[in-house]
Amino acid sequence: MMKKVLTTCPYCGVGCNFYLDVRDERIVGVIPAKSNPVSKGYLCVKGWHAHEPVQHPDRLKKPLLKENGRFKEVSWDTALDYVAKRLKGIKDKYGPDSLAVCASARCTNEENYLMMKFARAVLGTNNVDHCARTCHAATVSGLNQSFGSGASTNSYDELPYMDCILIIGSNPTEAHPIVGWRVRTAIDNGAKVIVCDPRRILPAESAELYIQQYPGTDIALINAMINFILKENLHDKEFIEKRTEGFDELRQAVSDYTPESAAEITGVEPEAIKKAARIYASSKKACIMYSLGMTEHTVGTNNIISMANLAMVTGHVGKEFSGLYPMRGQNNVQGACDMGALPNVFSGYQSVTDGEVRKKFESAWGVKLPEAAGLTLTDMMFKAIEGKLKCFYIIGEDQVRTDPDTHMIERALKSLEFLVVHEIFLTETAKLADVVLPGASYAEKEGTFTCAERRFQRVRRAIEPISGKTDGDIIIEVSKRLGYEMESEPSKICDEMASLSPIYSGVSFERIEESGLQWPVPAKDHPGTPVVHLGQFRRGLGKFIPVTHKPPAEVPDREYPFILSTGRLLFHYNTGTMTTRVSNLLREFPRNFVEINPDDAKAIGIRSNAKVKVVTRRGELVVSAQVTDKVKRRVIWMPFHYSNEPTNVLTNSAFDPVCRTGEYKACAAKIEKI
Ligand SMILES: Nc1nc2c(c(=O)[nH]1)N[C@H]1C(S)=C(S)[C@@H](COP(=O)(O)OP(=O)(O)OC[C@H]3O[C@@H](n4cnc5c(=O)[nH]c(N)nc54)[C@H](O)[C@@H]3O)O[C@H]1N2
Numbered sequence: 042m043m044k045k046v047l048t049t050c051p052y053c054g055v056g057c058n059f060y061l062d063v064r065d066e067r068i069v070g071v072i073p074a075k076s077n078p079v080s081k082g083y084l085c086v087k088g089w090h091a092h093e094p095v096q097h098p099d100r101l102k103k104p105l106l107k108e109n110g111r112f113k114e115v116s117w118d119t120a121l122d123y124v125a126k127r128l129k130g131i132k133d134k135y136g137p138d139s140l141a142v143c144a145s146a147r148c149t150n151e152e153n154y155l156m157m158k159f160a161r162a163v164l165g166t167n168n169v170d171h172c173a174r175t176c177h178a179a180t181v182s183g184l185n186q187s188f189g190s191g192a193s194t195n196s197y198d199e200l201p202y203m204d205c206i207l208i209i210g211s212n213p214t215e216a217h218p219i220v221g222w223r224v225r226t227a228i229d230n231g232a233k234v235i236v237c238d239p240r241r242i243l244p245a246e247s248a249e250l251y252i253q254q255y256p257g258t259d260i261a262l263i264n265a266m267i268n269f270i271l272k273e274n275l276h277d278k279e280f281i282e283k284r285t286e287g288f289d290e291l292r293q294a295v296s297d298y299t300p301e302s303a304a305e306i307t308g309v310e311p312e313a314i315k316k317a318a319r320i321y322a323s324s325k326k327a328c329i330m331y332s333l334g335m336t337e338h339t340v341g342t343n344n345i346i347s348m349a350n351l352a353m354v355t356g357h358v359g360k361e362f363s364g365l366y367p368m369r370g371q372n373n374v375q376g377a378c379d380m381g382a383l384p385n386v387f388s389g390y391q392s393v394t395d396g397e398v399r400k401k402f403e404s405a406w407g408v409k410l411p412e413a414a415g416l417t418l419t420d421m422m423f424k425a426i427e428g429k430l431k432c433f434y435i436i437g438e439d440q441v442r443t444d445p446d447t448h449m450i451e452r453a454l455k456s457l458e459f460l461v462v463h464e465i466f467l468t469e470t471a472k473l474a475d476v477v478l479p480g481a482s483y484a485e486k487e488g489t490f491t492c493a494e495r496r497f498q499r500v501r502r503a504i505e506p507i508s509g510k511t512d513g514d515i516i517i518e519v520s521k522r523l524g525y526e527m528e529s530e531p532s533k534i535c536d537e538m539a540s541l542s543p544i545y546s547g548v549s550f551e552r553i554e555e556s557g558l559q560w561p562v563p564a565k566d567h568p569g570t571p572v573v574h575l576g577q578f579r580r581g582l583g584k585f586i587p588v589t590h591k592p593p594a595e596v597p598d599r600e601y602p603f604i605l606s607t608g609r610l611l612f613h614y615n616t617g618t619m620t621t622r623v624s625n626l627l628r629e630f631p632r633n634f635v636e637i638n639p640d641d642a643k644a645i646g647i648r649s650n651a652k653v654k655v656v657t658r659r660g661e662l663v664v665s666a667q668v669t670d671k672v673k674r675r676v677i678w679m680p681f682h683y684s685n686e687p688t689n690v691l692t693n694s695a696f697d698p699v700c701r702t703g704e705y706k707a708c709a710a711k712i713e714k715i
């Protein structure tokens with residue numbers, strides 16, 4: 042039997058659609074979907090090969106139970122009974138807040154809704170979070186303070202028509218290629234692109250201006266741009282007057298940041314800062330595209346606020362062809378946040394500490410709900426080490442490889458009394474579990490993902506679940522064993538979520554058959570919202586919040602003279618569980634490496650491909666050196682996609698005090714020749 046099943050890509054947050062080509066229960070290929078508004082018939086190299094990991098022989102097929110330190114395969118009933126018994130035992134003994142759930146940005150909205158409901162209604166705790174904590178939590182906390190809503194303000198299709206795109210801390214060509222393609226189109230249409238990135242990424246080659254600042258110095262850079270914009274009278278007085286508050290405080294705060302003083306902090310020529318300010322401020326249609334280069338810092342939230350300040354000073358937000366584009370990472374990280382897989386909000390960003398909101402969910406779910414906000418993923422790890430968190434239920438996340446400071450994370454997970462992991466492959470985190478439950482991949486389930494432009498799109502089942510169950514089925518069965526019944530039909534889970542979440546009120550599976558809908562969708566006849574904050578910010582007036590430069594938690598010194606930054610390659614995806622199992626992808630960059638500037642390489646006495654030891658205060662790793670002027674002196678850069686050569690043994694778990702995201706993008710390191 043042959044069929045073509047339309048679905049959404051399981052990798053990045055762009056949200057491309059394709060058909061899975063299925064022959065006799067075997068997925069043999071991917072066919073792009075021309076009518077999809079996101080991908081318009083294009084895909085990147087990961088999308089083209091997205092079918093390959095699904096039926097890979099390494100897929101987990103049976104539940105695994107650890108006995109005397111070794112896994113043995115058991116039946117679903119044995120595994121689920123055991124999990125329910127242990128969860129109940131720990132809850133009875135230590136109370137509900139001794140348990141925590143990590144939801145998954147790789148899973149569907151409907152599954153994430155079930156996961157947060159499971160934590161709150163079944164386990165009785167708000168301790169639920171997911172990888173947004175490591176990623177764009179600063180976007181949610183920062184933009185919320187400035188605008189009243191923490192998601193992308195505008196849509197992909199505006200990009201080709203921009204006059205200016207300021208790309209800062211985002212590498213769209215590799216991390217969001219189908220958005221990168223729109224940036225390319227904008228350049229072809231005459232847009233001026235300004236790239237601000239410590240690494241000379243591909244878009245820098247065709248940019249009007251490339252600024253190579255030191256990692257962790259963006260507030261100084263942006264404040265200096267604002268300073269110069271005010272000095273040159275390039276600000277939008279009418280916008281500031283009508284739509285914002287707090288301008289005087291901002292003016293005061295940026296007065297110290299002249300392009301000259303910022304040059305000392307950032308390592309960027311004052312003239313370049315002035316040029317960037319002039320281009321951005323005087324363009325009619327200008328937007329800012331940013332990502333983890335801004336969020337993954339101890340000043341992540343303030344970095345986001347500084348960009349919101351810049352956009353408001355120039356009136357480049359709250360209308361079409363403007364705004365901030367936070368390039369959300371995972372296929373469904375936007376959705377996992379929207380579904381309330383966060384410790385402080387239910388679905389639709391409704392606060393758990395708001396009595397009225399709680400009452401609404403209590404009456405819909407028929408249980409009493411916990412009142413205090415729960416722990417973030419960052420704090421769960423610390424609490425585990427302290428012995429206060431006893432049990433962690435992780436779904437589709439590999440913290441051992443992806444959280445900063447691997448040795449610390451291993452210590453945390455080993456301190457637990459009970460660890461459950463839902464996985465599709467046996468990851469390093471799964472290896473530490475007491476029980477591993479084999480979940481299903483995107484190709485085995487019905488549901489939805491929400492992409493970086495807030496578009497809610499369908500995911501469809503191409504083959505039956507290989508393990509017999511989806512992640513959603515597993516949650517429902519564990520809940521049932523704990524005495525709580527949940528809806529199992531994905532479209533009905535979506536209806537329940539919509540009925541409780543105003544921003545999603547108007548969505549349903551029928552309404553998104555064709556091309557999805559962009560939230561807010563407040564009513565069943567509402568067409569969706571491509572641009573938010575039109576006429577008025579979600580919080581009323583946009584708020585200028587003064588922010589000042591603070592160096593990263595760890596700065597270079599005599600012993601550790603380099604700044605290590607980390608990030609992504611086009612061909613690999615996060616931990617690489619899926620992409621390293623695709624031969625065409627693995628062929629490119631099969632091993633980890635470190636990029637180092639030619640002058641530094643010469644000083645150490647190494648050439649490209651020489652083995653070096655990268656050392657930080659937390660760990661060390663032997664990799665090959667890539668000598669390149671992509672990075673400037675004193676800066677080194679590594680990808681983190683390799684499970685057997687784990688970059689995160691090096692990274693720093695120091696975190697932003699507001700959003701609690703770790704500082705993956707800057708720590709002190711040294712390099713030793715071997
Ligand atoms: N191919 C591929 N695509 C992916 C992923 C993947 O693993 N592989 N992962 C997905 C996920 S989860 C996410 S969150 C996104 C992330 O997408 P991006 O954030 O675009 O990717 P990164 O490479 O982590 O970092 C972006 C840029 O930040 C720069 N940078 C580093 N430090 C600083 C700094 O201090 N300031 C500034 N201004 N820039 C800095 C880096 O040099 C890099 O070019 O990608 C998603 N897409």
Ligand SMILES: Nc1nc2c(c(=O)[nH]1)N[C@H]1C(S)=C(S)[C@@H](COP(=O)(O)OP(=O)(O)OC[C@H]3O[C@@H](n4cnc5c(=O)[nH]c(N)nc54)[C@H](O)[C@@H]3O)O[C@H]1N2
Nearest residue numbers: 147176437438439443463464480482607615616618681705
């Ligand atoms: N050094 C460094 N480290 C980083 C970053 C960085 O920039 N630098 N970025 C951070 C960021 S932004 C992120 S988002 C995290 C990502 O961290 P993770 O979320 O841990 O990384 P992923 O590889 O996306 O892994 C998720 C896991 O989900 C599994 N999976 C995929 N689909 C499904 C499914 O449908 N069901 C189930 N049950 N499992 C599934 C995969 O096999 C994989 O093991 O990494 C962070 N780590």
Ligand code: SF4
Nearest residue numbers: 050052053057085088
């Ligand atoms: S750009 Fe992202 S969503 Fe599109 S095909 Fe590539 S990985 Fe998939």
Ligand SMILES: [Mo]
Nearest residue numbers: 176177370371
């Ligand atoms: Mo991410």
